[in-house]
Amino acid sequence: MTVPAVASAHRLSVAGLSFSRGRRKLFTDLSWQLDAGEALILRGANGSGKTSLLRVLSGLTAADSGEVKWNDRSWAPLSSAQRATMLYLGHVNAIKDELSAAENLAEALAFDGLQIDAAMQRDALRRVGLADRLDLQARRLSQGQKRRIGLARLALSSKPLWLLDEPTNALDSEGVEIFVELVGKHLEQGGLACIATHLPLVLAGKVRELALGETSA
Amino acid sequence: MSAAIEAPERAIWLAAARDLRLGFRSRAELIQALVFLVLVVSLFPLAIGPESAILKRVAAGVVWVAALLSVLLTLPRLFSADHADGTLEQLVLSPYPLPLIAAGKILAHWLMAGLPLSVIAPLLGLQFGLAGEELVVLTVSLMLGTPILSMIGAIGAALTLGVRGGSILMALLVLPLYIPVLIFGAGAVEQVMASIDYSANLSLLGAGLLFGALASPFAVATALRISLD
Numbered sequence: 001m002t003v004p005a006v007a008s009a010h011r012l013s014v015a016g017l018s019f020s021r022g023r024r025k026l027f028t029d030l031s032w033q034l035d036a037g038e039a040l041i042l043r044g045a046n047g048s049g050k051t052s053l054l055r056v057l058s059g060l061t062a063a064d065s066g067e068v069k070w071n072d073r074s075w076a077p078l079s080s081a082q083r084a085t086m087l088y089l090g091h092v093n094a095i096k097d098e099l100s101a102a103e104n105l106a107e108a109l110a111f112d113g114l115q116i117d118a119a120m121q122r123d124a125l126r127r128v129g130l131a132d133r134l135d136l137q138a139r140r141l142s143q144g145q146k147r148r149i150g151l152a153r154l155a156l157s158s159k160p161l162w163l164l165d166e167p168t169n170a171l172d173s174e175g176v177e178i179f180v181e182l183v184g185k186h187l188e189q190g191g192l193a194c195i196a197t198h199l200p201l202v203l204a205g206k207v208r209e210l211a212l213g214e215t216s217a
Numbered sequence: 218m219s220a221a222i223e224a225p226e227r228a229i230w231l232a233a234a235r236d237l238r239l240g241f242r243s244r245a246e247l248i249q250a251l252v253f254l255v256l257v258v259s260l261f262p263l264a265i266g267p268e269s270a271i272l273k274r275v276a277a278g279v280v281w282v283a284a285l286l287s288v289l290l291t292l293p294r295l296f297s298a299d300h301a302d303g304t305l306e307q308l309v310l311s312p313y314p315l316p317l318i319a320a321g322k323i324l325a326h327w328l329m330a331g332l333p334l335s336v337i338a339p340l341l342g343l344q345f346g347l348a349g350e351e352l353v354v355l356t357v358s359l360m361l362g363t364p365i366l367s368m369i370g371a372i373g374a375a376l377t378l379g380v381r382g383g384s385i386l387m388a389l390l391v392l393p394l395y396i397p398v399l400i401f402g403a404g405a406v407e408q409v410m411a412s413i414d415y416s417a418n419l420s421l422l423g424a425g426l427l428f429g430a431l432a433s434p435f436a437v438a439t440a441l442r443i444s445l446d
Contacts, residue, residue: 060310060446061445061446062446078309078310080222080312080314083310083312084312086310088307088310090303090306092301092303093303094304095303095304098239098243103238111231111307111311111318112311113222113223113311113312113313
């Protein structure tokens with residue numbers, strides 16, 4: 001194994017990535033590179049492959065061809081290195097209705113392998129605007145409030161790569177502001193983010209856009 | 218920053234504790250499976266008649282078949298709820314090893330389905346006129362056999378995840394594999410009733426338990442990854 005480069009300078013790149021669902025080619029021969037502190041916003045109509053691309057990047061789904069590289073080393077899908085590096089928030093909230101907001105966050109962080117004390121967790125939930133909902137069962141929370149539990153998880157995450165699927169769905173303008181601030185801070189610290197969204201989203205920092213859906217011939 | 222995870226074996230307890238907590242929050246479903254078991258077993262004396270010789274003869278088979286069906290009833294929920302709300306993806310993407318998480322989920326399933334069932338089985342056996350050593354062997358055979366049911370069932374549940382009509386398909390997949398467990402489990406009680414040495418049957422169940430404990434977490438992990446692809 002080679003000695004890894006400076007820990008703060010990460011790079012995510014894809015080379016020749018192709019993926020199809022059934023007979024429909026969602027994207028073909030996709031190649032790009034994302035450096036530390038950069039965000040990539042995936043745009044495209046419904047069904048254009050935004051979610052599929054995120055799932056391929058996360059390792060959940062295997063691409064038809066091509067590879068995903070982290071710091072120029074190829075990532076086998078779902079390898080332990082890959083799972084330790086990224087945080088994926090899907091378009092469903094991954095929230096258990098039976099658990100309270102605080103318990104949901106604690107479970108998610110525990111499975112992320114993070115040991116963060118309860119006071120800090122509650123503080124993070126307060127900062128995303130759930131101060132008076134901490135111990136309420138999640139079934140009584142609105143969609144946007146459940147989404148905000150995910151924001152608290154982002155706030156406490158130390159993983160360098162964020163893969164976010166429609167993160168601002170169901171969020172109100174205040175929620176979106178919190179989200180933009182979190183991503184801004186993440187990028188400032190040298191993190192990377194891939195964000196699929198069909199909503200207008202203005203991020204600070206180095207942001208690139210990738211339009212999916214018009215490439216298939 | 219994102220070093221390899223410390224103490225990966227923690228995943229078993231994390232996953233088991235999580236599922237136990239969720240299970241107790243919606244405990245109605247656990248109780249339903251037990252009530253189902255009691256009802257099914259109680260139907261037989263009504264259908265066959267109160268003749269104690271016949272009842273005693275079929276007791277072990279009836280309790281074992283009912284236990285098997287009761288476990289089957291609880292299996293679809295093992296992964297489908299996590300699948301629907303997106304937490305299953307998070308478990309698969311967790312830096313903890315997925316086989317250990319799967320092992321934790323199987324353990325929790327047995328604690329909530331197989332264990333209570335094994336504990337009330339002697340009461341059901343009494344209803345059929347079993348006594349003394351027969352009840353002990355029935356309980357021990359269930360204690361050894363029901364974890365195997367959870368392990369095989371978890372593989373079936375993981376494979377049929379997200380398939381339409383998955384729970385019927387799962388039953389068709391899993392029930393044939395339950396047959397050996399049923400034969401050895403019920404067979405042990407038959408043998409003690411006939412005053413034959415029953416230790417071979419229990420040993421075979423024990424061996425199945427050990428083999429399942431080693432193999433099933435990996436099979437479940439692979440099946441989950443395939444189902445989520």
